[in-house]
Structure formats: structure tokens, C-alpha cells
Amino acid sequence: MKEKKEKKEKSNTSPARGMRDILSVDVRRRDYVMSIIKETYQKYGFEPLETPAIENLETLMGKYGDEGNQLIFKILKRGEKLDQELAKFNELTESTELANSEHSENSENSKSSGNSLADLALRYDLTVPLARVAANRSSELPKFYRRYQIQPVWRADKPGRGRFREFYQCDIDAIGSGSMLVETDVFSAVAEVLKNLGFKEFVIKLNHRQVLRGILEAAGIEEARQTDALVALDKLDKIGTDGVVGEMLKRGISEASINKVLELFKKINSLSENAEILDALKDFVGENQFGQLGCKDLGEILGFAKDLPIKIDASLARGLSYYTGAIMEVDVGKEIGSLGGGGRYDGLIGMFGKEQIPACGFSLGLERILVVMEERGMFPPEIAAVNSADVMVTIWNEESVADSLALAQELRAQGLHVLLYPEADKMGKQFKYAGQINVPYVVVQGDDEKAAGMIALKNMQSGEQETVKREDIAKRIKAA
Amino acid sequence: MKEKKEKKEKSNTSPARGMRDILSVDVRRRDYVMSIIKETYQKYGFEPLETPAIENLETLMGKYGDEGNQLIFKILKRGEKLDQELAKFNELTESTELANSEHSENSENSKSSGNSLADLALRYDLTVPLARVAANRSSELPKFYRRYQIQPVWRADKPGRGRFREFYQCDIDAIGSGSMLVETDVFSAVAEVLKNLGFKEFVIKLNHRQVLRGILEAAGIEEARQTDALVALDKLDKIGTDGVVGEMLKRGISEASINKVLELFKKINSLSENAEILDALKDFVGENQFGQLGCKDLGEILGFAKDLPIKIDASLARGLSYYTGAIMEVDVGKEIGSLGGGGRYDGLIGMFGKEQIPACGFSLGLERILVVMEERGMFPPEIAAVNSADVMVTIWNEESVADSLALAQELRAQGLHVLLYPEADKMGKQFKYAGQINVPYVVVQGDDEKAAGMIALKNMQSGEQETVKREDIAKRIKAA
Numbered sequence: 034m035k036e037k038k039e040k041k042e043k044s045n046t047s048p049a050r051g052m053r054d055i056l057s058v059d060v061r062r063r064d065y066v067m068s069i070i071k072e073t074y075q076k077y078g079f080e081p082l083e084t085p086a087i088e089n090l091e092t093l094m095g096k097y098g099d100e101g102n103q104l105i106f107k108i109l110k111r112g113e114k115l116d117q118e119l120a121k122f123n124e125l126t127e128s129t130e131l132a133n134s135e136h137s138e139n140s141e142n143s144k145s146s147g148n149s150l151a152d153l154a155l156r157y158d159l160t161v162p163l164a165r166v167a168a169n170r171s172s173e174l175p176k177f178y179r180r181y182q183i184q185p186v187w188r189a190d191k192p193g194r195g196r197f198r199e200f201y202q203c204d205i206d207a208i209g210s211g212s213m214l215v216e217t218d219v220f221s222a223v224a225e226v227l228k229n230l231g232f233k234e235f236v237i238k239l240n241h242r243q244v245l246r247g248i249l250e251a252a253g254i255e256e257a258r259q260t261d262a263l264v265a266l267d268k269l270d271k272i273g274t275d276g277v278v279g280e281m282l283k284r285g286i287s288e289a290s291i292n293k294v295l296e297l298f299k300k301i302n303s304l305s306e307n308a309e310i311l312d313a314l315k316d317f318v319g320e321n322q323f324g325q326l327g328c329k330d331l332g333e334i335l336g337f338a339k340d341l342p343i344k345i346d347a348s349l350a351r352g353l354s355y356y357t358g359a360i361m362e363v364d365v366g367k368e369i370g371s372l373g374g375g376g377r378y379d380g381l382i383g384m385f386g387k388e389q390i391p392a393c394g395f396s397l398g399l400e401r402i403l404v405v406m407e408e409r410g411m412f413p414p415e416i417a418a419v420n421s422a423d424v425m426v427t428i429w430n431e432e433s434v435a436d437s438l439a440l441a442q443e444l445r446a447q448g449l450h451v452l453l454y455p456e457a458d459k460m461g462k463q464f465k466y467a468g469q470i471n472v473p474y475v476v477v478q479g480d481d482e483k484a485a486g487m488i489a490l491k492n493m494q495s496g497e498q499e500t501v502k503r504e505d506i507a508k509r510i511k512a513a
Numbered sequence: 514m515k516e517k518k519e520k521k522e523k524s525n526t527s528p529a530r531g532m533r534d535i536l537s538v539d540v541r542r543r544d545y546v547m548s549i550i551k552e553t554y555q556k557y558g559f560e561p562l563e564t565p566a567i568e569n570l571e572t573l574m575g576k577y578g579d580e581g582n583q584l585i586f587k588i589l590k591r592g593e594k595l596d597q598e599l600a601k602f603n604e605l606t607e608s609t610e611l612a613n614s615e616h617s618e619n620s621e622n623s624k625s626s627g628n629s630l631a632d633l634a635l636r637y638d639l640t641v642p643l644a645r646v647a648a649n650r651s652s653e654l655p656k657f658y659r660r661y662q663i664q665p666v667w668r669a670d671k672p673g674r675g676r677f678r679e680f681y682q683c684d685i686d687a688i689g690s691g692s693m694l695v696e697t698d699v700f701s702a703v704a705e706v707l708k709n710l711g712f713k714e715f716v717i718k719l720n721h722r723q724v725l726r727g728i729l730e731a732a733g734i735e736e737a738r739q740t741d742a743l744v745a746l747d748k749l750d751k752i753g754t755d756g757v758v759g760e761m762l763k764r765g766i767s768e769a770s771i772n773k774v775l776e777l778f779k780k781i782n783s784l785s786e787n788a789e790i791l792d793a794l795k796d797f798v799g800e801n802q803f804g805q806l807g808c809k810d811l812g813e814i815l816g817f818a819k820d821l822p823i824k825i826d827a828s829l830a831r832g833l834s835y836y837t838g839a840i841m842e843v844d845v846g847k848e849i850g851s852l853g854g855g856g857r858y859d860g861l862i863g864m865f866g867k868e869q870i871p872a873c874g875f876s877l878g879l880e881r882i883l884v885v886m887e888e889r890g891m892f893p894p895e896i897a898a899v900n901s902a903d904v905m906v907t908i909w910n911e912e913s914v915a916d917s918l919a920l921a922q923e924l925r926a927q928g929l930h931v932l933l934y935p936e937a938d939k940m941g942k943q944f945k946y947a948g949q950i951n952v953p954y955v956v957v958q959g960d961d962e963k964a965a966g967m968i969a970l971k972n973m974q975s976g977e978q979e980t981v982k983r984e985d986i987a988k989r990i991k992a993a
Contacts, residue, residue, distance in 0.1 A: 045571070046649035046865045049633055052565035054646050057660075060561035076925045078902045078932035081540035085532035085679050086566060086635075086665065087586070091525070106567070107589040109631050111669050150630060151589050153529055155566075166534050169526035175900075175950045177935055180537075185566065189591050199565050210935035214914060218933055221922060337918055385526045420655075422558045434694060438817055442701060445556045452558035453698055455657055455690035470655045 051190070051198030061416040063201070066402055067183055069229050070203045074181040077222040079205050082180040084162035086187075090154045096161045096384075098354050104188045107151035118150050155187040159204040160355070160381070160394060167208050168386025177209040183399070195404055203373075206394030211379065213333040215393045216359050219375070220334075220341050223363060223395050227372075230402065231411045235365045235372075236342050240349040241331050242356050242376070244314055247324015248347070251317055252293040258286055262294075267350035269298070301347050307335050310345045330359055355381045361395065369405055373397035422452040423510055424474040427463045436478060440488070440503070444476075447507035467493060474510050531670070531678030541896040543681070546882055547663055549709050550683045554661040557702040559685050562660040564642035566667075570634045576641045576864075578834050584668045587631035598630050635667040639684040640835070640861070640874060647688050648866030657689040663879070675884055683853075686874030691859065693813040695873045696839050699855070700814075700821050703843060703875050707852075710882065711891045715845045715852075716822050720829040721811055722836050722856070724794055727804015728827070731797055732773040738766055742774075747830035749778070781827050787815050790825045810839055835861045841875070849885055853877035902932040903990055904954040907943045909963075916958060920968070920983070924956075927987035947973060954990050 048054050055063065071081075093105055110118055156162060159182045167178065183203045192198055205222060207215045220237055227235050245266075249259045265280035272280070274295060281291050297317050304310050311331055318324025331345065351360045351374055358377030365372055375395030383389035406412060426441040428434055434457060441453040452472060454463050460477065467475045477489040488506055491498040492513070501509050528534050535543065551561075573585055590598055636642060639662045647658065663683045672678055685702060687695045700717055707715050725746075729739045745760035752760070754775060761771050777797050784790050791811055798804025811825065831840045831854055838857030845852055855875030863869035886892060906921045908914055914937060921933040932952060934943050940957065947955045957969040968986055971978040972993070981989050 045569075046645050048565050049567050049569045049572075052567055054565070054642075054649070055563040056650075057560035057562070060563055063563075064561075075901055076928070076930050078930060080537035080901060081544075082537070083535040083540055083543075085528050085534070087529050087532055087667065087679060089525075089529045092529075103592075106591075106633075108635075109587040109589050111586075112583075153586075155588075162534075165526050169528075169534070170536075176946065177932075179932075187567065199567060207935070212935045214908075214918065214933065214935045217918060218921075218935070221918075225925075337915060339915075421555055421560060428694075435817060435819075438694065438697060438701075441698075445705075448556070450556050450558060452657075452659075453694065455687070455692045455694045455698070466656065 049198075051192035051196075053197060053199070057421070058417060058419055061421075062403060062407070062412055063399065065412065065416050066230065066399060066406070067201075067203070070183065070226050070397065071181065073226045073229050074205050074222060076225070077179070077205070077218060079179045079181040079207075079222070082163065082166065082182045083184060084156065084159070084166060084182070086156050086185070087153050088156060088162060088165075090148070090151055092165055093154045093157055093161060094148075096355065096381075097157060098352075101157065104190055105157050106155040106187050106189055107148070108153035108155070109150060110152050114152065115150070121149070156184070157188060158186055159184060159202050159396065160206065160378070163204070163206055163208075163394075164378075164381045164392070165385050167382045167390060167392070168388075171386055171388065171390070174208075177207065179205070179207045181205045195400065197400065201399035203397040203399055204375075204394055206392055208382070208390055208392045211391040213330055213359070214337060216330075216334050216361075216377065217337040217341075219393060219395050220338055220343065220361070223373070223397065224341055226397065227363065227365070230406065232365050234342075235363055236344050238346040238349050238362045238364060238371075239331065239334065239343050239359065240346055240361070241327035241359050243323040243327030243358065244318065244331065244347070245327075245350060247318035247321040247327055248294060248297065248314070250321050251319060251324060252290045252297075254286055254290045254294075258284060262286055263350040266294070266348050267352070269348040298348060307343065307345050310347070311335070314345075314347060327358070334359060351376060359393070363397075365405060369401070372401050372405070418471070420452075420470045420472055421450055422470075422472050423449045424476060424506075425452040425454060425463075425467045425470075425472045427454050427460065427467075427475060427477050428457045429460075429477065429479050431457045433457075433478065433483070436483065440476065440478060443503075444507055449507055449510060464491075473513075476506060529678075531672035531676075533677060533679070537901070538897060538899055541901075542883060542887070542892055543879065545892065545896055546710065546879060546886070547681075547683070550663065550706050550877065551661065553706045553709050554685050554702055556705070557659070557685070557698060559659045559661040559687075559702070562643065562646065562662045563664060564636065564639070564646060564662070566636050566665070567633050568636060568642060568645075570628070570631055572645055573634045573637055573641060574628075576835065576861075577637060578832075581637065584670055585637050586635040586667050586669055587628070588633035588635070589630060590632050594632065595630070601629070636664070637668060638666055639664060639682050639876065640686065640858070643684070643686055643688075643874075644858075644861045644872070645865050647862045647870060647872070648868075651866055651868065651870070654688075657687065659685070659687045661685045675880065677880065681879035683877040683879055684855075684874055686872055688862070688870055688872045691871040693810055693839070694817060696810075696814050696841075696857065697817040697821075699873060699875050700818055700823065700841070703853070703877065704821055706877065707843065707845070710886065712845050714822075715843055716824050718826040718829050718842045718844060718851075719811065719814065719823050719839065720826055720841070721807035721839050723803040723807030723838065724798065724811065724827070725807075725830060727798035727801040727807055728774060728777065728794070729770075731799060731801050731804060732770045732777075734766055734770045734774075738764060742766055743830040746774070746828050747832070749828040754778075778828060787823065787825050790827070791815070794825075794827060807838070814839060831856060839873070843877075845885060849881070852881050852885070898951070900932075900950050900952055901930055902950075902952050903929045904956060904986075905932040905934060905943075905947045905950075905952045907934050907940065907947075907955060907957045908937045909940075909957065909959050911937045913937075913958065913963070916963065920956065920958060923983075924987055929987055929990060944971075953993075956986060 090107060094102055185199050185201050187199050245263060249262055254262050261284040262281060265277050269277055278291055300313055301310050311328060315328045349360060349362060355378045356376040357379045360376035362371040362374035373396050377393040379391040382392060426437050428437045441451045444451045473493055475491045475493060482489055486503055487500045488503050489498060490501045490506060570587060574582055665679050665681050667679050670678060685699060687699060725743060729742055734742050741764040742761060745757050749757050758771055780793055781790050791808060795808045829840060829842060835858045836856040837859045840856035842851040842854035853876050857873040859871040862872060906917050908917045921931045924931045953973055955971045955973060962969055966983055967980045968983050969978060970981045970986060
């Protein structure tokens with residue numbers, strides 16, 4: 034019992050479950066990656082957008098599928114509104130107890146979701162907020178609005194290795210055109226981000242929702258079971274052919290249909306050229322209008338994007354329900370999984386506004402990029418320093434505090450990052466501290482140096498000490 | 514009824530109450546200010562820290578006073594835990610109805626706060642999370658840890674002009690030393706931020722919690738009424754002497770005590786030099802140990818910070834309850850109010866960890882800074898452009914799409930921000946669009962130009978058009 038209590042006290046200062054405190058080196062790494070992403074996206078004409086962390090609950094509910102609804106962090110109502118809901122709640126419970134079982138089931142539902150107790154929710158992705166903004170500002174935004182957005186999102190997912198409940202997404206979206214040139218330009222931008230971050234090899238996996246629909250229809254799978262079939266197919270990489278067959282059978286898809294689909298995939302797997310794969314897909318979907326439309330789009334993208342490492346992956350399905358056209362993921366290595374994905378969603382903005390506005394976007398996951406870049410040693414060495422100070426100014430004695438302050442200010446004015454030791458401790462203690470925090474230089478102005486207008490400068494790495502004219506210190510440190 | 518419904522549909526795409534969508538120009542303004550703040554704080558040896566938006570509810574509760582507790586956004590529990598709470602809730606209500614009035618009052622309280630329904634909460638400031646981190650990482654952080662942190666915080670305050678429910682704070686804090694050198698260095702850093710942002714005149718208002726305590730005790734106000742007295746005093750600027758007297762009388766403070774305090778303030782108001790004010794304070798607090806200690810600190814800060822525009826303001830109290838020593842605010846003009854404030858809080862970290870660790874910090878409010886800078890026209894003109902693209906590449910016809918793509922990529926490779934028009938519309942339509950979005954240059958590669966290896970370049974502002982060698986375009990645009 035006692036042990037348990039101690040454990041609890043200790044955990045009080047930990048971040049909440051699935052959350053992280055991010056300290057100096059890691060913040061610098063994140064800033065490095067985000068600044069490259071920003072600069073690159075600006076070159077492609079994307080403008081910045083920031084949306085609030087808090088959205089109305091109704092804005093988010095129903096946009097991410099059933100699982101998504103469960104993972105949205107909901108914010109408790111406040112003040113009178115909360116009191117009102119709690120009062121209603123009690124009434125509901127009382128009437129439920131009196132009511133017959135037919136009604137009580139519904140009441141149970143509304144009870145356990147707790148939705149009436151919340152009015153707000155935390156941003157779950159960056160696409161739905163963009164769609165809301167695009168509908169809200171449709172008269173003010175340019176017809177072909179392109180925006181980038183780099184912000185955290187929150188999901189009440191089970192935390193695991195490399196999976197957090199707060200994580201950053203880096204999104205670009207191009208709104209207003211249905212041209213496949215948009216997909217191509219989005220691919221080019223993402224590819225350049227990866228190149229600028231230092232990734233030499235990567236693959237853009239490409240597929241199309243209408244091609245998938247065409248395949249399923251051509252295989253005789255009725256519309257009501259197509260989503261199930263896609264969910265199963267999307268796992269092909271992970272659970273293999275047998276796993277996919279099992280899942281599909283369980284969901285009531287006929288063996289004949291399953292075999293047709295698997296035969297197609299077997300054939301595709303034996304092909305290496307996009308053109309061959311596209312031909313196989315065209316053959317398979319035949320006269321199916323959805324399939325034909327999707328194949329036409331894929332053909333156009335492949336024609337425009339000749340220089341990009343695109344690979345058609347007919348099993349790529351992507352989880353989110355709002356995609357309507359091309360879908361894509363980017364991979365930098367088999368073992369890692371995708372660093373991001375996206376697609377065309379021509380129906381989402383219309384859910385918020387009067388107009389249907391076509392749109393296509395791509396989302397890079399910052400956390401995954403950081404993990405891979407760290408594993409591969411892709412960060413420049415200068416951002417790896419725990420401490421970013423160039424020099425520490427010591428304090429000779431109580432009487433020279435003002436002198437040390439003035440010296441620190443002089444060096445800062447010359448652009449150095451300067452730590453001022455805060456107390457007139459013994460010099461040995463001050464040097465010991467400088468060693469602990471790993472600062473490269475320490476300066477001392479003792480009485481003798483002061484009289485001569487000089488400063489003692491110690492290189493903490495080499496241990497060398499020299500006496501330098503006060504006005505030359507910054508130059509000396511910068512030259513190193 | 515119909516009108517009401519239409520109104521509601523329209524508001525569905527607005528951001529939630531007190532929240533904002535921030536578009537291109539405004540994001541650029543924010544980035545500009547934040548990058549200056551970051552660079553300046555780095556020069557003073559502050560390292561970056563980021564803490565999660567979501568904290569455990571218990572981390573935040575009780576740290577910001579009663580009003581603060583009410584304004585914290587609380588996150589609803591999820592899944593089974595929510596179900597359990599809702600079940601308990603019903604039991605509680607039932608037992609409340611059966612219980613006598615003595616118990617029902619408590620039950621009512623826990624009901625209307627709804628606290629048991631929430632387990633998490635949104636970051637309310639950056640100081641409490643820092644104190645949590647400092648306690649959590651005490652063995653790993655340097656003894657004199659200095660960090661800057663620029664992140665949003667959320668408060669369920671009533672939204673108003675310039676007052677939002679999501680806003681950014683820019684904090685620096687120096688942990689581990691009780692030396693007044695820390696206060697001085699913090700002031701220097703804040704002063705340099707303001708200078709680097711372009712503020713030419715500002716005042717750092719300085720006071721001390723122990724001086725305030727000394728004043729109140731010397732005036733014969735008992736400890737239990739001192740907080741009330743401070744709250745009243747803090748409003749001196751807003752409600753004037755009569756208002757302060759009224760508030761104090763209402764709170765049971767004797768007329769004799771009030772008169773003593775007001776007499777001191779009258780005297781101080783007639784003085785202009787910090788040294789004179791400090792002498793008046795020393796006289797007034799006499800033998801009071803808190804007052805003496807506070808005056809000593811103020812004297813040291815004034816001695817160290819001779820070059821800074823500091824002004825002792827004995828009525829400055831600052832709302833937050835955790836301050837223990839020097840307190841400060843920075844003003845850039847009488848009509849504006851403070852751009853930020855801070856102080857010493859030597860007890861807060863000890864609330865989270867075993868050790869008492871002294872600390873001092875300052876928080877600048879980003880939103881207020883932005884408002885003032887915009888009113889005063891302090892932003893550089895280049896960040897005011899709605900659209901950041903340097904040039905738009907047109908599409909001559911369906912056959913030349915790939916050429917336009919290649920041209921856009923070439924110009925991007927040379928560092929230009931390039932918008933690619935996404936469709937092979939009529940040239941007039943493409944130019945009209947370029948005019949609407951205010952892009953400075955448009956390039957066209959018609960069949961004739963293509964044959965000659967040339968590109969037509971139009972300056973959208975002057976209307977001039979010239980034919981330029983393909984390889985010279987970027988140079989030409991950059992030269993302008």
C-alpha cells in the first residue's frame with residue numbers, strides 16, 4: 034500500500050498519459066525539420082494557415098468514422114450549461130429506470146457517450162478544420178487556395194512506442210481544382226521536402242478510390258460490403274493473403290469474389306512497370322465507369338510526374354472515409370511504414386458549405402520523420418548541443434557583479450549566446466558548472482585583468498587559457 | 514424560426530467561441546514576432562522547452578486561485594472511466610435526494626463543478642507546466658536552468674475585443690538562483706526583445722511582494738485581509754483612490770489602516786526618482802522584516818540594472834498567487850496596459866517536487882504585442898503581402914501542361930516561390946486570376962516562345978511585358 038502511494042506521488046510530475054515534455058535538443062530538431070518543410074512548401078505557393086486547437090464538437094463528430102469519434106478528446110461544458118446537462122442527466126436516469134427496455138437502450142447510448150456533457154473538442158486532424166475554413170471564407174479566399182499548416186493534433190489513442198496522444202501534422206492542401214496537375218504538384222512538393230531533409234530514396238505509393246471501387250464492383254462485391262473489403266485489403270502488407278481472405282469471408286464476401294480480387298493482385302505483384310499495372314487494372318475494371326475514371330486519373334498523374342518515384346499500389350486504401358479520388362502514401366523504407374499520406378477529397382468542403390469544392394492534400398507526420406532522421410543520423414551536428422550558449426561569463430566577486438553584467442551584455446550585442454553565472458560563487462565552482470553544462474568558452478575578469486582592460490578566455494574543450502583584449506573576445510570565439 | 518435556423522447553419526463554419534482562424538498575413542506577422550523573441554532569448558542563454566497542451570487536471574487545479582480554477586478547460590473522461598463516473602453520479606444523486614440537507618450541500622458542489630467527469634485539462638499558463646518539468650527532471654537539468662517557451666494557452670474567459678480563449682504566451686524563466694542578478698538579466702532580455710521588435714519607449718514597472726506585505730503590516734492590516742487589500746490596491750490605476758477606499762472598507766479593513774496606506778501612495782506619487790521612492794518605502798516599513806527584505810532586493814536590482822528604464826510602482830500587485838518576491842510589468846504606453854509581466858516565485862516548484870527551488874520569470878503576451886505593432890505600423894512591409902508567391906506559371910494549352918510543370922520546377926529550384934495555375938483555361942482567365950491574387954509576375958510559354966527557347970514575362974504591377982531567355986527568368990525576377 035505504501036509503495037503504491039509513493040509511486041503515485043512520483044507520477045504527479047510526469048506529463049499526462051501519451052504526452053511528452055520536449056526539451057532543448059529535441060525542440061531544436063523539431064524546429065529544424067519544420068522550418069525546412071515550411072520553406073519548401075512556400076516555394077510551391079502554399080500559404081500558412083493556423084486553426085484553433087479547440088473546435089465545436091459538432092464540427093468534428095462524424096467526419097472520421099466510428100473509431101475516430103471515439104478517439105476525439107471532448108471538452109466538458111462549463112458553468113450553467115454544465116449544471117443544466119447534469120440536471121437533465123438525472124431526469125433521464127430516473128425516467129430510464131421507470132421506462133421499459135425499448136427506450137432504455139437509447140438512453141444508455143446517450144449516457145455512455147457523454148456527448149451532451151461536452152460542447153467542444155480538440156483538433157483531430159488538419160483537413161476537417163481546413164474544410165471548415167474554406168467554407169467559412171469562400172468569398173475571401175482565392176479560387177485556387179493552397180495552404181500549409183503545421184500544428185499539433187490530439188487523439189485519445191492507446192499510447193505505444195512512437196505513438197503519442199499529441200503529435201504534429203504537416204499538411205498541404207490545394208483547393209478549387211479537379212485537375213491532376215494538382216496531385217502532381219503536391220507530389221513534387223512532398224518529394225522536395227524529403228530531398229531537402231536528406232532522404233535520398235523514397236517511394237510515393239499511388240492508388241485511387243474509384244479504381245478500388247471499380248475493382249470491387251468488377252469482382253461482384255456489392256456496395257454495402259465494399260468498405261469492409263477495403264479495410265481488409267489495406268492490411269495485405271501486414272496480414273498477408275491468407276489473413277485478407279479470412280477477414281473477407283468473415284464479413285460475408287463470397288469466395289468467388291475474393292478469388293477474383295486476389296488473382297488481380299497476384300498478377301499486379303508480378304509486374305514492375307506502372308504502365309503495365311495500369312493496363313492490368315484497366316483490363317480488370319472493364320466497362321465499370323468508376324474504375325475507368327480512376328484509371329484515367331492515374332494515367333494523367335503518371336504522365337505529368339515522370340521524374341517522381343511513383344509506384345502504383347493497388348492495395349493501398351487509406352483509412353479516412355473522406356477520400357474520393359487519388360490516394361497516396363510516401364515510404365522511405367520497408368521496415369518503417371509511411372511517413373505520410375493524402376489524397377483527393379472532393380466532397381468534404383461541401384459538408385460545411387453550400388458549394389462542392391474539389392480539393393487534394395497531403396499530410397506528413399512530424400514524429401515519424403524525427404524518429405527516422407534520428408535513427409539515420411540525418412541531423413546537422415550543430416543542433417545536437419544540449420546547451421546552445423557560446424560562452425559563460427563568470428562573476429569574480431560581489432563587487433564585480435555589475436562588471437560581469439556589462440560584459441555579458443557587450444558579448445550579446447555582438448551576437449553571441451551568453452550565459453551569465455548568477456552568483457558570486459568560488460571560481461572553481463563556477464568552472465565546474467561550466468563543465469557540467471558543456472559550454473565551449475568561459476570568460477573571467479579578475480582584478481588584474483580589469484586593471485589592464487583584458488579578459489581571461491578559457492577554451493573548455495582544449496583547456497587552453499589566453500588573455501584577450503575585451504573588444505576582441507567575441508571575434509575570438511566566433512573564429513573558433 | 515426559419516431565420517434562426519439559417520443563422521445557425523451559417524455559424525457552423527465559424528471557429529468556436531473565442532477562437533480564431535489565422536490566415537497567411539497574420540501567420541507571417543506572428544512568425545516574425547516569435548522569431549525575434551526566440552533569437553533574443555537564445556542570446557541570453559535560454560533554451561527551448563515545449564510542454565503538452567494537455568495536463569493532468571490535478572496538475573493545474575489549485576494553482577491559479579478560485580477564478581483560475583473556473584477558467585480551466587477540462588477534458589471529459591473517456592470509455593469505461595466515463596461510464597463509471599456517470600454511474601456513480603446517478604448513485605450520488607439518488608443518495609442526495611434521500612440525505613439530509615447537511616450532506617446535500619457537499620454533493621451539490623461536486624456536482625456542479627463536474628470535476629469527477631474530467632481527468633485532463635488544457636494548459637492554462639506556461640509557468641505551472643515548467644514547475645512540473647523542473648521537479649520531474651531535477652536530476653537531469655542544469656542547476657541554473659533557463660528556458661524559453663512560446664506556446665498557446667487556453668482560458669474559458671468571456672471573449673471580448675482583443676481577448677481570446679486561445680492565445681500565445683512567450684515566457685522566459687530562470688531556475689535555481691535567488692540572486693537579484695537573475696531579475697536583472699531577465700529584465701535585460703525582455704528590454705532587448707522590445708527594442709528588437711522596434712519599441713523605442715517602454716517602462717518596466719517594478720515592485721515586490723514582500724514590500725507589499727511590509728506596507729500592509731506596517732499599516733496594521735492583519736494577514737487574513739492582506740490578499741483583499743492587494744486586490745483592491747492593484748486597481749488603483751483603474752478605479753482611483755475613492756474606489757480603492759470603498760473596496761477596502763467593504764472588505765473590513767479599518768479606516769486608520771487605509772489612510773496610512775493611501776498617505777504613503779500619495780507621497781510616492783509626488784516622487785520621481787526610484788531612489789527617493791525606495792527611501793520612502795524603507796521609512797514606511799520600518800522594522801518589518803518582510804518589508805526590509807523586499808526593499809533590499811529592490812535596491813540590488815536598481816543597482817545592477819542602471820541602464821534599464823525601471824520604475825518602482827508600489828501599487829503593482831499582479832494577480833497570480835504564486836509570486837513571492839520581485840514582481841514586474843512592462844508598459845509601452847499608458848493607454849495600452851502591460852505587454853507582459855512576471856516575477857519571482859520561490860515556492861511553486863516545491864509544490865511539485867521534494868526540493869524548494871527558487872525561480873524567476875517573465876511572460877510576454879503575443880496577442881497584445883501584435884495589436885500594438887499593427888496599430889503603430891511596426892511590421893516590415895515584405896510580410897504584409899497576402900500572397901507570398903513571386904511568380905505564377907500559366908498553362909498555354911492541354912498539350913503544354915508538362916512544359917509548364919517543368920518550368921515551375923526550374924524556377925523553384927532557383928529559389929522562387931512559384932504558383933502553378935492548375936488548369937488549361939483561356940489565357941485571359943489565367944491573367945485575371947493572377948491580378949486577383951496580386952502575384953507580381955506571370956510567365957507564359959506560348960508555341961512561338963517555346964520554339965525560340967524564350968518565355969514571356971509580365972510585370973503585373975507595371976503591365977510591362979518582355980521576352981526573356983528561359984534561363985534568365987529567375988535572375989530577372991529576383992533583380993526587381
